[in-house]
Amino acid sequence: MLSAALADGSAHRRCTFEAFARRLPDGRRYGVVGGTGRMLDALERFRFGDPELAVVSKFLDERTVTWLSEYRFSGDIDGYREGELYFPGSPILSVRGTFAECVLLETLILSILNHDSAIAAAAARMVSAAAGRKLIEMGSRRAHEDSAVACSRAAYLAGFDATSNLEAVRRYGVPGAGTSAHSYTLLHTDADGPDEAAAFRGQVAALGVGTTLLVDTYDITEGVKTAIAVAGPELGGVRIDSGDLGVWARQVRDQLDDLGATKTKIVVSGDLDEYSIAALRAEPVDTYGVGTSVVTGSGAPTAGMVYKLVEVEGIPVEKRSSNKASRGGTKCAMRLARATGTIVEEVVYPAGSAEPDPGGLTAQPLMVPMVRGGVTEPGQPTLTQSRDLLAHGLVSLPWEGLKLSRGEAAVPTRFVGRDR
Template identity: 60%
Template sequence: MTRTTALLTDHYELTMLQAALAGGTAERRCVFELFSRSLPDGRRYGVVAGVGRALDALEAFRFDQESLDALDGVVDEPTLAWLSAYRFSGDVQGYGEGETYFPGSPLLVVEASFAEAVLLETVLLSIYNHDSAIAAAASRMTRAAGDRPCIEMGSRRTHEEAAVAAARAAYVAGFEATSNLAARHRWGVPSTGTSAHSFTLLHDTEADAFRVQVDSLGVGTTLLVDTYDVAEAVRLGVEVAGTGLGAVRLDSGDLGVLAHQVREQLDSLGAHDTRIVVTSDLDEYAIAGLGAAPVDGYGVGTQLVTGSGHPTCGMVYKLVAREDSRGEMEPVAKRSSKKASFGGRKWAHRHLGTDGYAEAEVVGTGPAPDPGPRSRDLLVPLVRAGEVVGREPLADARARHLASREELPLAAQSMSRGEPVLPTRRVDPTTGG
């Protein structure tokens, strides 16, 4: 049983609810949209992640007695009574998990009463902003790594629960495995790991440490070879494990130079199949920089879990249409200049060129046109009348990401800063724009 997510919420969602209940406007039918006005500075594409977690959070969004007691002093009695029966009964459509996105892409379209929909704002944004930031960084890293596997090992550098979500998001964006055991347990992400410097230091000698490790974990294990002297450790490793040694790990120093030296040494010792894994402060640039070095895998920590410079996305959750006092649905939008939004319920298509590569993100209001043979409809049903219908295996999200990334123009492969690789075209039937 998942714990309730109801308190993972901002205070003002509850006070707005109280006021709207008292004012008779809480039941107005509304459309909220979760989207991003821009990508993080310099990024070419975004990656939607957290969809599966958001659906779980929505389902677990119930006010049990403990939650209601916790709201004593926050809202009044009628509001508490209303909350005790809270259950989301609306509809949600959204981009599939792993899909790439662009400024203005309607990542979630939530239709329900104001009261039901406004309460979900904080937890939906928390999940989408965090998980998508990790996935965007992960996607750049797995692209830079090409065919070589990336392993997520950043748990210790981020909040202990964020770590689990980060491992999951990295897997969606192409990482092969994680060090995080909770991600293995909860989400089935493959986990991996062998030993740290403390294990070597625990033993009287490095040789003792290697023997103990190989005896217990087998010759296929990965030996950490940079506690004292790398060349001596590599020699010892092959002496202890034989030429069938699985891998050696380098966690410090000039990784490119070391990898060449270690590869040469391993080959000279006959350990041709022993892999070299590197793990020190890597990001997508360092991974790409090691492209010519004889490296067989990348372990990525800090830079992955902190989004490689962009630890959060700028996603927002905005009211874009609502029923007015006559019962008519009406598009609405804030009118301040900098944060202006685009009112009305959206549809979204990815338009493809004749070469099969994506050409534009087409986002419109009004009735969605048929996408036709050269466009994909980007919105999939996630919740219908309160029932979650969009759950899928994590492998599907992973496959969707790889396919969506492949479809992007070649500029998406560039790690350098630049504009989003697709323009977002807005289609508004009222202006013909």
């Protein structure tokens, strides 16, 4: 494409590409923009060095290879802030520049946004389901080694409290947390058999009584008894990772209270997802450890966003064959809300035309400048700011929007035509 467009001169035409989702995955009620910060960082580093050029020069003409060797995005990007909600058709990113410089960004932009948005959306549902209880992301083992780090970041964006992934602590400042594994308890086995108390003693000696002991390696009731015998009633927490978590949480709570450990927290883990988290809402659980379901997007591992050319030299363009129609033209978007803050509608309208009349509702503009002339605009939100933005966004949803069941988008998207 690039080679052909450079040869016939069309590569230099001014274009707008738009990233958007045709639909929300899996009957979700809302989407969460995730990964924008990572994408802007990656964009600054997106160059073709000698190793990359060596590969493409095997099949590309010299002009194209030279162009790639000098590549640096010099265009503009506007878009939804990271942590913003989105709905079908929301113009999440608007990327403007020459065809050549914009088309090259498709995989970079979509890979990051599709991945991080999918994880953030799943995680946000778990945060709602947990209703204020703590959530620890523990899924690194079930995701690609580098994707896992981005998953920890996206889960934190969505409201998780901590991660067991130390690289996410290092790279993004996500708070770290973790408990021990069964292997640590099993390690304390000798010819006389298992010695759970020795394992607990070792952990308490190293980490203090504020630590969380894993009590389900052998027998949960015995494990709790041993844990309190070793650590005393000031023990920080116990983790249960198997069995009927609701039944065990109640039983362990009673047992802990009887032993005077009334402040010892109960952490549960083991194939939890938003549905099982919600199902445990009535039980005395303090913290959920979530693994596989959050790093795999709980049934929707990709957000399914696309990156489409919508305008060429000021002319709106769109694909016209069946089923996959896109809406041409560079767009803007705003969200209408009642005075109570509850959102009502997403309005997408042509860029450069007048803002549609909000009809008595409050209009919030959604697209902010991110890149100008290839340079990231100062003042992009931090991860914490994006986390706060999402927390506020979730509160603004109509109540149906927080339902876990499959259904329609929480608010409709209205497209205002160019001829309006």
